[in-house]
Structures are given as structure tokens and as C-alpha cells.
Amino acid sequence: MNTIPVRVVAAEVIAEGIRLLKLSSQDGSPLPTWEPGSHIDVHLDPGVIRQYSLCGSCTDTSTYEIAVKREPESRGGSKFVHESLGVGSQLSISAPRNHFTTSTEADHNLLVAGGIGITPIISMARQFHRQDRAFELLYFTRSETHTAFRDELASGPLNSSCRLLFGLERDAVEATLDDALRNRHDGSHLYLCGPQPFMDTVRAVAARHGWPDDAVHLEYFAAAAPLDAEPQTSxxxxxxxxxxxxxxxxxxxxxxxxxxxxxxxxxxxxxxxxxxxxxxxxxxxxxxxxxxxxxxxxxxxxxxxxxxxxxxxxxxxxxx
Ligand code: FES
CATH class of the missing domain: 3.10.20.30 (Beta-grasp domain)
Structure with a gap:
């Protein structure tokens, strides 16, 4: 597998428990181009490879940005990013892959992010804004301090298309989604990313309001339950x-x-x-x-x- 040697050129905490890293190639050459929704494999330590969505500017090939949430039950990935990496750290990464692409045909785009699920979604929002395409972003987080990219979303150019929703209980999340997804018009596409229970709720609400599967695009971060729970045979x-x-x-x-x-x-x-x-x-x-x-x-x-x-x-x- 071909990898790209990179160096951490900046690291900062951008919200409670979320660290943003900027990566540039070690030899100064441009990084491969990418599209919103793309992720990279990051080789953190021998045998520790994690996938992170690119969340910086897809027009900038000098630097990739990833934002990583510290998970309490981290198997080594997020703990390593938060505790062991700093400016100058050397890593290798894969070229970007994209399985979470945006539709070029959609005439309206509804983006729904929960927590760290904002990372692929924000690059989509920036692209829709740049292309002057209609979109609305709903971003659910635990609190203002847990909200990544808060300044950009609260007062930057994306602000007029963005709703930040802090600390809602499950029923309120569902009621908000119910309102947002109720009146789908032909040509609307939905993009969602977040923790599994949140994703399940969004998908259930979308199904209830008749969103066709081919207009619903999503990305999971990790399998929520053991995938081998069913009996296995040869x-x-x-x-x-x-x-x-x-x-x-x-x-x-x-x-x-x-x-x-x-x-x-x-x-x-x-x-x-x-x-x-x-x-x-x-x-x-x-x-x-x-x-x-x-x-x-x-x-x-x-x-x-x-x-x-x-x-x-x-x-x-x-x-x-
Ligand atoms: S390697 Fe990711 S789905 Fe199989």
C-alpha cells in the first residue's frame, strides 16, 4: 500500500476534547487533491491505523486538516493523537478516498451532523457555499464548548445556512429533525454523519417522511456493535x-x-x-x-x- 510521509505542522484544541491537526508532506510537495466527504488512513503507530475525514479546505493541497475527538474508550487512536502528537511529529497517511460523495444533481442539500460528525460535513458546507448551491446545516452538539468550528459557523459566511443546536435531549433532537425533514421536495438530498444512535434517529425520521434511500448519504465512523454477533459458519x-x-x-x-x-x-x-x-x-x-x-x-x-x-x-x- 502506498503511503505519503507527512509532518504535523500545526496542532490545536478547537473544542472540548477535539484536537485539530494540520499535516503537510515531508518533502514539501503538494498533497493529492480531494473532494468533500473524503477520508484518509493515518498510520499513527505500528499497527495503529485510523480513518479520519479531511475537514480543511479542499482547494489547498499544501495542507490536510483532520479533527479528532478524544474517545474515553480509545483503543489507542484518539489517545495517541491527543497525547503523543505535536508540531514536527512524522506520520504516514494514505491518499484520500471518498465514499461519501455529494450529488451533483441535488437542488437542495440538507446536512446533519452530530458531534465529531461535523468533520466531513463542514467541507461539504463550504463547498456548497462556494458554489452558491442551496444548503442547510443542522449541527447538534452537547454544548457550545463541545462545538468544533464554532466561530466559523456562528459568525462566518456559513452562518446564514447553519443552525447550531446545543444540549438537546433525545426527544428534542427528534422533534427538530422531524421539522427539518418533514417536507422534502424532489431533488433534496440529505447528508448525515455522527455517532451511531444519532445516525439511527436521523435515518428513522428520514424514512418516516419518505426520503428515498438514494437521496440519503451517510458515513459511519466505526461499527457500533460487534459485527460478528451472528453465528459464524464456514x-x-x-x-x-x-x-x-x-x-x-x-x-x-x-x-x-x-x-x-x-x-x-x-x-x-x-x-x-x-x-x-x-x-x-x-x-x-x-x-x-x-x-x-x-x-x-x-x-x-x-x-x-x-x-x-x-x-x-x-x-x-x-x-x-
Ligand atoms: S475495509 Fe472498510 S468496509 Fe471493509
Whole structure:
């Protein structure tokens, strides 16, 4: 996997528990271009790779910005960012990937962010503003001090399209969403990002008001529940191009087994949330365990996330 060596060129706390890092390439060369919604893999420590959305200006290729919330039950990623990185720290990152793209056809865009979910959403808001496209941003946070990018959103050019909502209880969040999503007009698209329970609420309200799945775009940060909660059984996977067949035992993923046999599969989160490992299914019926594909895509069954999903049939043939 190609990585880009970068250096932390600025670091600051931008809200309670949220640290923003600016990264530039170590040799001073421009970084790859990116679009709003993109994320990068950040190699923090040997074996510790985390995905963070880019939240700076997508017109600036000299610097990437990521904002990281310190998670109390951090497995090492956010703790490392908050405690061990500072100006001058050297890291490597992947090129940006985007599985959370904006529709070019939408004639109105409703952006909904909860907490640290603002990171991909703010770059979308800036782009819509720059392009003079209609949008509204609802940003729910615990309090004013927990609100990242607060000055920009409260008094900058995005302010007229932005509502900051502090400390609402669950019922009030749902009532606010109910109002915002009630009267969808054709051509509106919804973009949401935040913690899983928040996302579930937004999706439920959107479904109640008839938002079609293809107008609802979302990004999960991490799988909320163990993805292997369902019983696991073994099955076979055949790679259509090489005609090789492998048995996937109950205690391993497809990606594990393919790697053991020298077939490299591009992955990123390995939690079923980012979409990097999606592959076409040519035969058989996947047992979807990911959070990336839509309910329609799950029902259609012609693609799957190989890092977490399994099989309902004895054999799966995939386009590899
Ligand atoms: S690697 Fe992220 S969904 Fe599989």
C-alpha cells in the first residue's frame, strides 16, 4: 500500500476534547487533491491505523486538516493523537478516498451532523457555499464548548445556512429533525454523519417522511456493535478471475484468508464502515455484516464488504 510521509505542522484544541491537526508532506510537495466527504488512513503507530475525514479546505493541497475527538474508550487512536502528537511529529497517511460523495444533481442539500460528525460535513458546507448551491446545516452538539468550528459557523459566511443546536435531549433532537425533514421536495438530498444512535434517529425520521434511500448519504465512523454477533459458519469463496477457491473458517474473515494465500485485498477500516473492500458478487448470497451498503444494496446482494460480511450459501463467487 502506498503511503505519503507527512509532518504535523500545526496542532490545536478547537473544542472540548477535539484536537485539530494540520499535516503537510515531508518533502514539501503538494498533497493529492480531494473532494468533500473524503477520508484518509493515518498510520499513527505500528499497527495503529485510523480513518479520519479531511475537514480543511479542499482547494489547498499544501495542507490536510483532520479533527479528532478524544474517545474515553480509545483503543489507542484518539489517545495517541491527543497525547503523543505535536508540531514536527512524522506520520504516514494514505491518499484520500471518498465514499461519501455529494450529488451533483441535488437542488437542495440538507446536512446533519452530530458531534465529531461535523468533520466531513463542514467541507461539504463550504463547498456548497462556494458554489452558491442551496444548503442547510443542522449541527447538534452537547454544548457550545463541545462545538468544533464554532466561530466559523456562528459568525462566518456559513452562518446564514447553519443552525447550531446545543444540549438537546433525545426527544428534542427528534422533534427538530422531524421539522427539518418533514417536507422534502424532489431533488433534496440529505447528508448525515455522527455517532451511531444519532445516525439511527436521523435515518428513522428520514424514512418516516419518505426520503428515498438514494437521496440519503451517510458515513459511519466505526461499527457500533460487534459485527460478528451472528453465528459464524464456514463457507467457500471462489475468485472468478483466478478460479481459486478458499474455505473461510468460522473464526476468520474473507480478507484474512485471502491474505494468508497471498491475495492482497485493499482495505481501510476493516470494520465494515468505509466501503474500501466492496467487491462484486457473481454467485451466491452474501450475509451482510457491514454498515456501508444501503438496505437496497444488501437486498440486491450483488456486492459485499469482504472485511466483515460472510455467506448465506455454501459458495460465494466474487469478481476478483
Ligand atoms: S475495509 Fe472498510 S468496509 Fe471493509
Amino acid at each position: 463457507f467457500d469463496v471462489r475468485l472468478a478471475r483466478s478460479e481459486k477457491t478458499f474455505t473461510i473458517p468460522a473464526d476468520k474473515t474473507i480478507v484474512d484468508v485471502l491474505r494468508e494465500h497471498g491475495t492482497d485485498v485493499e482495505t481501510s477500516c476493516e470494520q465494515g464502515v468505509c466501503g474500501t473492500c466492496i467487491v462484486k458478487v457473481l454467485e451466491g448470497c452474501p450475509d451482510h455484516r457491514d454498515y456501508f451498503l444501503t438496505a437496497q444494496e444488501h437486498a440486491k446482494g450483488d456486492c459485499m464488504a469482504m472485511c466483515v460480511s460472510r455467506s448465506l450459501t455454501k459458495l460465494l463467487v466474487v469478481d476478483l
